[in-house]
Amino acid sequence: MKARIFLTLLAFLCLHQAWSQSGTTPQGTPMDLVTSTGTIKGTLLLPTSSKPVKVVLLHAGSGPTDRDGNIGPYQNNSLKMLAEALYAQGIATVRYDKRGIGESKDAGKKEEDMRFHHFVEDATAWVQKLKADKRFSKVVVLGHSEGSLIGMQAAQQAKADGFISVAGPGKSADQVIREQLMPQPKMVQDIAFPILDSLVAGKLVPDANPMLQALFRPAIQPYLISWFQLNPQVEIRKLKIPVLLVQGTQDMQVSTAEAQLLKEAYPAAKLVLVENMNHVLKPASADKAANLATYSNPELALSPTLAQEVTAFVKGLK
Numbered sequence: 001m002k003a004r005i006f007l008t009l010l011a012f013l014c015l016h017q018a019w020s021q022s023g024t025t026p027q028g029t030p031m032d033l034v035t036s037t038g039t040i041k042g043t044l045l046l047p048t049s050s051k052p053v054k055v056v057l058l059h060a061g062s063g064p065t066d067r068d069g070n071i072g073p074y075q076n077n078s079l080k081m082l083a084e085a086l087y088a089q090g091i092a093t094v095r096y097d098k099r100g101i102g103e104s105k106d107a108g109k110k111e112e113d114m115r116f117h118h119f120v121e122d123a124t125a126w127v128q129k130l131k132a133d134k135r136f137s138k139v140v141v142l143g144h145s146e147g148s149l150i151g152m153q154a155a156q157q158a159k160a161d162g163f164i165s166v167a168g169p170g171k172s173a174d175q176v177i178r179e180q181l182m183p184q185p186k187m188v189q190d191i192a193f194p195i196l197d198s199l200v201a202g203k204l205v206p207d208a209n210p211m212l213q214a215l216f217r218p219a220i221q222p223y224l225i226s227w228f229q230l231n232p233q234v235e236i237r238k239l240k241i242p243v244l245l246v247q248g249t250q251d252m253q254v255s256t257a258e259a260q261l262l263k264e265a266y267p268a269a270k271l272v273l274v275e276n277m278n279h280v281l282k283p284a285s286a287d288k289a290a291n292l293a294t295y296s297n298p299e300l301a302l303s304p305t306l307a308q309e310v311t312a313f314v315k316g317l318k
Contacts, residue, residue: 028083031094033126038107040122042096043067045087052137054314055092056164057126058083059154061145066102067095069144069280070298077298078281079144085307091314092136094126111219115226116150123154131158138317142310143168145254145279149232156238162317164244164310165236167254167279170261174200174228177215192216200228233265243269244313246306248277250284252291270313277303 031044047053058067058079065071069078083093099122100108109118123141130139140162143151148168155163169176174196181192191209195216198205202225208216216224236243243266247259256273263271278284282294283303294300 031096033096033122033129035099035107035122035125037099037109039104040096040099040107040126041067041103042094042126043083044092044094045083046092046135047087047090049090052135053090053092054138054140054161054317055094055130055133055136056086056140056142056310056314057123057130057151057160058093058095059123059141059143059147059151060095060098061147061167063146064101065098065145067097074280074295075298076280076282076295076300078302081302082281082307082310085302086311086314089307089311089315091311094130096126098122112222114223116223116230117226119150120153120157123150124158127154127158127160131160138162138314140164140314140317142166144281145169146173149230149235152232152235152239153230155241156235160241162242162244162313163239164246164313165259165262166246166281166306167248167251168232168245168258168262169254170232170258170265172228172231173224188212196228199224202229233261236262236266236269239266242313242317244309245269245271246274246309247272248274248279248281248284248303250276250286250291251279252288253279272305272309274303274305274309277306281306 028043028045031042033040060069060079068080069076079095083095086093097104098119127139127141130136138161141151141155141160142164144166148165152163178196181189192212195205195208199221204221206218245259245262247256249256259271263269276283278291278294280295281302282300284291284294
């Protein structure tokens with residue numbers, strides 16, 4: 001499959017096939033969330049202040065993306081950089097490895113037992129934990145990519161003070177997958193689309209074609225069924241809080257049209273299109289090879305507009 005399909009679909013679906021993590025210990029103070037299946041490990045960056053500060057909970061994107069925004073060999077440190085940029089502006093952040101990923105690996109369930117709502121429950125518990133912490137005056141949820149849908153549900157359920165979607169799809173996941181399969185040969189579509197139809201209908205497909213095992217292996221299908229039932233346009237309407245929508249114009253995985261759909265569903269939201277920002281929140285060109293190179297460049301700085309807009313939104317909350 002093409003690079004775009006690899007980076008989206010395989011990242012979305014390889015929930016428990018994470019690579020080993022390496023590198024230096026993330027900066028900040030360890031912060032944990034204890035769950036019934038294990039401890040979820042996070043990092044708190046807390047600016048020095050004599051008063052409570054606003055805090056942003058950062059929820060990473062799809063698949064085995066860790067708290068810093070990295071997927072195995074694709075080290076870009078996007079979420080780590082965003083956390084540090086907000087820290088410099090006096091805003092606290094908490095970012096964490098999802099269950100089954102990185103230092104939270106032991107909290108993971110078996111792949112066949114995972115459902116989308118498990119990630120929502122974790123994010124909701126984080127928001128509740130932060131709201132109960134007297135060091136924080138406001139709690140904002142920021143979800144990147146798949147984390148946008150998780151974050152908007154957690155923000156609604158735990159009554160966060162604000163929500164930020166960064167590169168969040170505006171369509172249901174099955175529709176996103178269909179669109180990303182359109183450039184593939186018709187043979188691939190003819191195999192994949194009926195499987196998608198069955199999963200959307202809540203029916204397992206035990207004999208999925210081996211060609212598409214990475215996407216539709218039996219163990220991942222229950223998770224997909226739970227995920228496909230959710231429509232971001234429906235979920236975002238449930239929010240009654242300030243919302244910021246941020247989308248890069250050079251994102252090869254999520255188009256600006258997706259952000260427009262979320263804006264139409266929640267007209268009160270502020271929509272910011274960041275020129276030349278790609279899916280890993282870095283400046284990039286339309287050249288695919290150059291764009292993809294940023295996914296594994298941890299030295300390349302974030303798009304400055306992103307941190308500016310997030311900072312302004314958080315500081316503007318009353």
